[in-house]
Amino acid sequence: MSVQSAQKAGPADAKVTPMMAQYIEIKTANPDSLLFYRMGDFYELFFEDAEVAARALGITLTKRGKHQGEDIPMCGVPVHAADDYLQKLIALGHRVSVCEQTEDPAEAKKRGSKSVVRRDVVRLVTPGTITEDRLLDAGANNFLAALTRLRGSSLGGDAVYGLAWVDMSTGSFQVCETDDQRLASDIVQISPRELILADNLLQEKDFRQTLEQAGAALSPVPRAYFDSATATDKLAQYFGVKTLDGFGVFSRAELSAASGILSYIEKTQLGERPPLDPPARQSGNGRMLIDPATRSNLELSRTLSGEKQGSLLATIDKTVTGSGSRLLASRLAAPLLDPEAISKRQDAVEFFFENEIMREGLRQTLKGAPDMARSLSRIALHRGGPRDVLAIATGLRAVRTAFEQTSKSAEYPAEIAAARTALGNAPHDLGAELDRAIKEDPPLLKRDGGFIASGYDENLDELRALRDESRKVIAKLQADYGEELGLRSLKIKHNSVLGWFIEAPTAQTEKMVADPGRFIHRQTMAGAMRFTTTELADLESKIASAGERALAIEMEIFDRLADAIVESGDLIKAAAHGLGVLDVSAALAKLAQEDGYVRPAIDGSRAFHITGGRHPVVERALKTSGGDAFVANDADLGPRTETDAGSIWLITGPNMAGKSTFLRQNALIAVMAQMGAFVPAYSAHIGIVDRLFSRVGAADDLARGRSTFMVEMVETAAILNQASDRSLVILDEIGRGTATFDGLSIAWASIEHLHEINKSRALFATHYHELTVLSAKLDRLSNATVSVKEWNGDVIFLHEIVPGAADRSYGIQVAKLAGLPPSVVERSKQVLSQLEEQDRSSPAENLIDELPLFATLQPAQPKTTRCVIEPALEELDRLNPDDMTPREALEALYMLKSSRLKNSDPIKN
Structure with a gap:
């Protein structure tokens, strides 16, 4: 049964209890979130909310009464453990409305025995608005971001985007303006937990898919949230100023986004205002642009599997505080x-x-x-x-x-x-005050009391003494009365009828009877009389209310200290x-x-000279595992003359030799250098890298209908269309996802484009050895290879980058190391030998002479070659060398050679 159907129930339907009527009313006002409805020590959920929460949290789904003849689904979580359940729900993308009791149950009873305690939603919990320690990662910001789009741009183009992001847990508030090219990169750089935007934007399929790549929970809101006409007034009112001039100059898009995020905060916090910093404008031109694919490929903050452990951030983070x-x-x-x-x-x-x-x-x-x-x-x-x-x-x-x-x-x-x-x-004065006021190990909740230190407040200490040591206080008063009246037998007792009273033998009460103004007679017993005094009555009253009054004083002190902290x-x-x-x-x-990191030299040149560079993550992993020492390598991608653009290194060598590691380590060194850290190298001189591009690894994007090769080409296109002469480009195995000639052609043309058009500093790793001939015509292209040695048919990786080109790929040796069956390895060697023999007639050097620089490549037609591997093997299998004379063996060899040209099938190479 749905809440909507319950709301529409007519007079003829089954009666709705007052409590359920209240729940339905509150839930109707908060339809887009799960409602945590406070009932005593539990938050209860009903109807569809209960079914959703029970599945998400793995808790028991029960029922509570009936509505319209059907059972009402119900589940609940204890208030004291609510944070744990909230964390699970928020992580799954749910929003939660927290509904608390807003009056004392005793007050509700005054309105009638069937009156329901007043309740109301006090907070809307979303991924970007949580502030509880148990729900937050101490080492990561919890950003709530807002995105708006306006037509017309100060950056050029058809549209301009405004971004605002807030960490409510720390008060950080930043804004920036961006465009279509930078939008995805800027959102991923912010890495928001929740992204709010006008609902009409999410109706654009391609735009929504771009936003979903950021991994943030998307929260559509009405377009009115982003009204740029009233944005300035809204911000000024929030921060209590008449003008925003003191905060800086903001564009219309930035003001629109900032206004939208404040509107959302006011909606979710129901009037409470987090202590936000004034908005700070972040210029896109002031930071290195790293697109989403590059961040993912380089595993800057998360590995490809989504884990923090194993990322660059986890490797270099030796901080000891959350901030x-x-x-x-x-x-x-x-x-x-x-x-x-x-x-x-x-x-x-x-x-x-x-x-x-x-x-x-x-x-x-x-x-x-x-x-x-x-x-x-x-x-x-x-x-x-x-x-x-x-x-x-x-x-x-x-x-x-x-x-x-x-x-x-x-x-x-x-x-x-x-x-x-x-x-x-x-x-510091406030700090000293707080030190005196708060106990070393206070309770979690202020309602539990007992958090103010002894000696801080005299009245509180007295009330606590009455509450906690009432027996001692009564015993002292009894001793005082006994000494004053000379009655050792005098006792102060308590019962539920009289409360506290003084009791003494009747024969010894003359002094008390003689002073009725002080000792008030309460009761005469057989052999004893009972009295009270104003002092004892006052003490009794204090004892009865000491606990409540002590808690009230603690609450007053807490509020006063909290106000001082906020001020x-x-x-x-x-x-x-x-x-x-x-x-x-x-x-x-x-x-x-x-x-062993060093301080890199950073300047405005196009230099990129690394001596003894190392991959920080791989090096740490080797140290942790007790493996071999990391092999350091040099890189020099700077211009060869002052007027030159950057250089390109074309790197060949076998798989597993360390090409990808070398590529990544230089990109990571650039990132570390420009974030202000020392870098893993013997020395480093880096001219500012404005944009970092990395196309490393292979992955598909089936959700968007993209194969592995299509993803590779999309990322390569982004690089070739956007890289500048100040960019650093890392490309690994471009073109390997398609047919050999197609891939070779794409890789060839891409290198030429990088050299002639982008003029970027670049590392280009490839298995296409044919590309090495480009160094003869491209003056800033250098060949480098990963050195290896062969020993007894096996390959030994030295992990050293040296000048030159690899003469072979060693793919079969790597396959052998990977554990391919020996029969497959041997067969591979036979096929490779045949193919290499055929290829010697058309060396790649001929191609460089036939193609003008950056010409449009015409894919070569597949060559048809006669091969008799299978028929020859069949004939060979019929022969038994042990039964043959030398002459018969020689004749058989001639026969095989003769049949080679008659019975073979064409194989396309």
């Missing part, structure tokens, strides 16, 4: 193009490289620093608890210590100096960022020292 890990990931995702800005980052790394003692002491401090930015965000959204306040206190303590630890040097690089300024400006939010966020900068710089310095 540092996120900052490192963002720098890796968007390498810089400004040599001066890169140099500032390198200066910070070099400072910690040279100051090891300071670095290690600082890293020990940073290990104990909580994630202040995320705790601050939860506190500002009224989702924080005592542990978040403690995190701010502990974090500010680490800030103070880090500031003191880095005060031993008189001169600092610009990045470290700016970070220290932020640490010094942190609200100092900007300073706290700046200090948290400062810790992140110190963490990243120290971590990269430690990486460089442990793994």
